[in-house]
Amino acid sequence: MKDESKHQKILQAAIKVFSEKGFYNSRVSEIAKEANVADGTIYLYFKNKDDILISLFEEEFAKIVRDMRAELAREKDALQKIKRFAITHLSIVSHHPHLAEVMGVEVRQSTKFMKEYVNQPFIEYLNIIRSVVIEGQEKGLLRKDLTPGVMKRAFFGALDEMARYWVLSTKKKHSIDEAALQISDVFIRGMMSEEARKTYPWPS
Amino acid sequence: MKDESKHQKILQAAIKVFSEKGFYNSRVSEIAKEANVADGTIYLYFKNKDDILISLFEEEFAKIVRDMRAELAREKDALQKIKRFAITHLSIVSHHPHLAEVMGVEVRQSTKFMKEYVNQPFIEYLNIIRSVVIEGQEKGLLRKDLTPGVMKRAFFGALDEMARYWVLSTKKKHSIDEAALQISDVFIRGMMSEEARKTYPWPS
Amino acid sequence: MKDESKHQKILQAAIKVFSEKGFYNSRVSEIAKEANVADGTIYLYFKNKDDILISLFEEEFAKIVRDMRAELAREKDALQKIKRFAITHLSIVSHHPHLAEVMGVEVRQSTKFMKEYVNQPFIEYLNIIRSVVIEGQEKGLLRKDLTPGVMKRAFFGALDEMARYWVLSTKKKHSIDEAALQISDVFIRGMMSEEARKTYPWPS
Amino acid sequence: MKDESKHQKILQAAIKVFSEKGFYNSRVSEIAKEANVADGTIYLYFKNKDDILISLFEEEFAKIVRDMRAELAREKDALQKIKRFAITHLSIVSHHPHLAEVMGVEVRQSTKFMKEYVNQPFIEYLNIIRSVVIEGQEKGLLRKDLTPGVMKRAFFGALDEMARYWVLSTKKKHSIDEAALQISDVFIRGMMSEEARKTYPWPS
DNA sequence: CATGAATGAGCTTTCATTCAT
């Protein structure tokens, strides 16, 4: 029986190696070494090098989606959820910088080099934001003239660019939590409906 | 003197090829073919394959920075400049989709494979936004509690993620101009100071 | 005591797999699967992959040699034996096409990849023909100017090439029995001594 | 412009290496070394390792077919042509033992491992014999009860098995020319029609 | 005896770069 823990060991090693060198500059042999297995062992658990990256997306992103949904479920309205999304996203990044680096950098690359591969978990992650925006619009908290599909990308892009900077920079000038608050605050104020602006007990 | 036009021809070919296949899946010979020169000729104008990408960033981003500065100079205040930045950025993207694709996708990758290479023009581009934010804060139009260094990344990230989607998607569901307006609108409202909200003749 | 039946099971599996893919394109794991044993089990019965092929030659050819000798013993003279050899050879082929395929194709290859290995059973098989030729010459039935060592190869080669065609072709245009008769007939007439031609009650 | 002589140089090197080790035990790097070119150069002239073998069949067999046809054209009847075929075939073998070895050994293997590849030149070579047999039958020199398609294989097989032995054996007991004469003599006598036997000025 | 996960040597092939022309 194949060993589930070995699958994980290789995936974790891949995160480390990919985050350090990038996918294309990483050698399968380096991942094997990092995982303390033989080169050939990799191929007992993954079809090929691409499959390692794809599995990484699928499995790690799925976890993140699950966690994010659980976090947001505890918030009572869309505005709180937006704030929570920002905090949680950047918290994940700061706690799993290697993973964040791989995701942030390779998720784009992947769309190019694996033309056929659709990163479903990534799309789902984006759609969490979309759902929140729609919910907010229905409840009258968010402006109805904003397109959810545009907002999900704008918000994600804003957080992600910040995350990338934070992960790559060695100096960590800005506090990542403070950044999360500022970004969500700008989006919330910017997307808020006129009525909500009057009645909503703001700032939180 | 080296032939300036051939340098350009190769760079334009590289943009096309990189945008189609990504940097790592592009072959130097493909660029040569696209540029109608011999493989070896590439090496008369560029040190190596990496240097093509670096030159591409340097030169193309420099142009963009110049153009963007010129555009913003014609706007009278920070709020207008923010709007103009969004419109111009996405306009560049829609008019130069190949370039945008390379910039958007490879700019991240590049920071990994060229650790030492600091993408100065890219930083300058970001700092255009930073300057606008600072200007807005000084003029009392923008909230002073927002960190310009955070805002520049958030705003750029929002636009860039939108751009990437637009460039990669074949269906072009959302109008890119409409998206530019929505995103700048959200940022402007979100970053606006309380006084400006009362006095500024809004919406533009 | 090693399990004799498992040894056989592996050998039969090997015949099947080798005949389908050829020795070099066959995987030890495929043989194991075909034989319903674990990969490692193969190595309890055979030294290595080469040894499977060698054993196959040794054991299967030994059977064939035994059977052929028994068949020929029932014929009264060299001419009848030549005919019988052809019929029996091609009958074996048509009843054991997998085995024939392996023998026909790999027996040659084997001499190349196992420089040191002398395929003794194969030589013995050829020498059955040689004995028949010598016997015929001694009895005055066959021309004495023919070299038995040349004739054994010519006759075997003729039958074998026919067999290979028959095994590989899907259409089976020529009846294999008819071919056996034609080939032996040509050889008998061609090798017959002048006296025999006058006295021998021909055609058989 | 690609160099035609280099193509040839690689092919000749391949013949040598394949004949020594067999196709599967030959390394592309060994061929490169033997041809005094870099490993990569091989791939400028051949698609892959298989393609070297296929090219070798195509080009070398084509030459042989051409030469054999020219040789036979000079003979006046089918019986002479059969004799000439045997002499020429074994002469080619003795003058190009490496090539003969590759052809003899790999031509079989190839039909198995390159399922899709039909060795057209080999088929043509066989059909030279077939044409001769048909010609002989039409002229009344050869028995009409013999199937040309069976005879072509029998005759080729006889010669080929002899050739293989001669090529592989180090001792060269039998003279190859003598063997050619004996084999063609047996086939001619065996295939001759009754009338020809009476009227044909035999032995030649 | 039997297993099958793990090993790692060794293969083919690619492609950035060079350099003789």
Next chain:
DNA sequence: AATGAATGAAAGCTCATTCAT
């Protein structure tokens, strides 16, 4: 300056064989 054939290092992947269970 321009060429493009030649180079050869380097990488992904395979699979015969081993050995702990």
